[in-house]
Amino acid sequence: MDYKDFLATLDVELGQLFDSQKEHIRCRPGCSACCEKGDYPMSRPDMEHIMGAFMHLPAEKHTRVKANIAAVKAGRQPIYPCPFLLDGLCCVYEHRGIVCRTHGLAYLQPDNVVKLPQCVHDGLNYSDVFDGQTVNLPNPITISLRIDDILNRYGFEPEVIKPLIEWFA
Numbered sequence: 001m002d003y004k005d006f007l008a009t010l011d012v013e014l015g016q017l018f019d020s021q022k023e024h025i026r027c028r029p030g031c032s033a034c035c036e037k038g039d040y041p042m043s044r045p046d047m048e049h050i051m052g053a054f055m056h057l058p059a060e061k062h063t064r065v066k067a068n069i070a071a072v073k074a075g076r077q078p079i080y081p082c083p084f085l086l087d088g089l090c091c092v093y094e095h096r097g098i099v100c101r102t103h104g105l106a107y108l109q110p111d112n113v114v115k116l117p118q119c120v121h122d123g124l125n126y127s128d129v130f131d132g133q134t135v136n137l138p139n140p141i142t143i144s145l146r147i148d149d150i151l152n153r154y155g156f157e158p159e160v161i162k163p164l165i166e167w168f169a
Helices: 003-020 044-054 059-075 098-102 118-122 147-153
Strands: 041-043 161-163
Touching: 003 044, 003 098, 041 044, 041 098, 041 147, 098 147
Parallel strands: none
Antiparallel strands: 041 161
């Protein structure tokens, strides 16, 4: 299976998971909270796919993304806005990485602790079942949504996974 076919299959699976959790999901068009502060772990196949889209952006968007990358690199912060976020929208949305596709879902980790999305602290996804310390989620997703686990499940070697900005020299 090539990476593009994998993503299409993954999107179907994730669509079902989001649907099963819809009562706890607050994601809406225009919400970009998850893209405004993170480190965005990406695998090599993610980055190759994203860069294919990046190279075909209109010149103005291409220039803006490059400026965002330079600003993030100059700031040397572990948490930063995604450089592909332009005017509150992802300019490579159809080519976004696995972490972007899975963000917003909570899942049960092997240690039986529910992994919540960061946006829960902003009163968004799963804030209705999280009191700041305890999660009361009756039917958590039981498959791991970690990037390496997803890649392994679909027969891809995770190879290197590192923060988005580290992929840029």
